[in-house]
Amino acid sequence: QVQLVESGGGLVQAGGSLRLSCVASGRTISTETMAWFRQAPGKEHEFVAGMSWARDSPLYADSVKGRFTISRDNDKNTVYLEMNNLKPEDTAVYSCARRSSWKVVLGRDEYTSWGQGTQVTVST
Numbered sequence: 001q002v003q004l005v006e007s008g009g010g011l012v013q014a015g016g017s018l019r020l021s022c023v024a025s026g027r028t029i030s031t032e033t034m035a036w037f038r039q040a041p042g043k044e045h046e047f048v049a050g051m052s053w054a055r056d057s058p059l060y061a062d063s064v065k066g067r068f069t070i071s072r073d074n075d076k077n078t079v080y081l082e083m084n085n086l087k088p089e090d091t092a093v094y095s096c097a098r099r100s101s102w103k104v105v106l107g108r109d110e111y112t113s114w115g116q117g118t119q120v121t122v123s124t
Contacts, residue, residue, distance in 0.1 A: 001026050002098060002113045003024070003113075003115075004024050004096050004097070004114060004115035005115055006020060006021065006022045006096055006115045006118040007021050007022075008021050010119075010120070010121070011121045012120075012123070013122070013124075014086060014087055014124055015086065016122070017082070017085075018120060019080060020080065020083065020096075021079075022034070022036075022079045022115055023078050024077045024078070025077070028074070028077060030053060031053045031100070032053055032101075033050060033053060033099045033101050033103060033104050033105075034050065034051055034098050035049065035050035035097050035104060035111060036079075036097075037094070037097060037111075038094045039092055040092040043092075045095075045108045046092075047061055047106040047108070048060070048064055048081070049069075049070040049081060051079070051104065052102050052103060052104055053102060054102060058070050058104070059104045059106075067084050067086075068081060068082065068083050069081070069082040070082075083120070086120075087122060088122045088123070090120060092120060093118065093119050093120075094119075095116070096114070096115045097112075099112055100112065
C-alpha cells in the first residue's frame, strides 16, 4: 500500500516562498501521475498542480501559474511543490496524491492515494 507524507508547510508572509515535499513509500512513483491539491477552510479541494510519470508538460491551476512549480525526483520517490510570491489566498492544507495513469487530471476522485496534508498559512 502506498503511503504519502507531506512536509514543508508553515507560516510565511505574503510574497514569501515555501517548498513542499511529498515522500512516497510502499511503491515507486516512477510510473505514477502525481499531483498537489489544496483545501482552504470551508472550501472544496482544489487542484493545484500535477505531473505525469513522463514529466511532460505539467498542469497548473490558473491561480498558481507562474508562481508554483511542481517537480519530481523518482530516485527519491519524492514530488515537490515550489511556491513563490505566496498570497493570503494560498492559505490551505496542501496534500499530494497519486494515480496509476500517465495522464494528469483535475478531478480529486481520479486519485487513489492521498497524504495527510501540510498546512500553509500566508499572512498579510
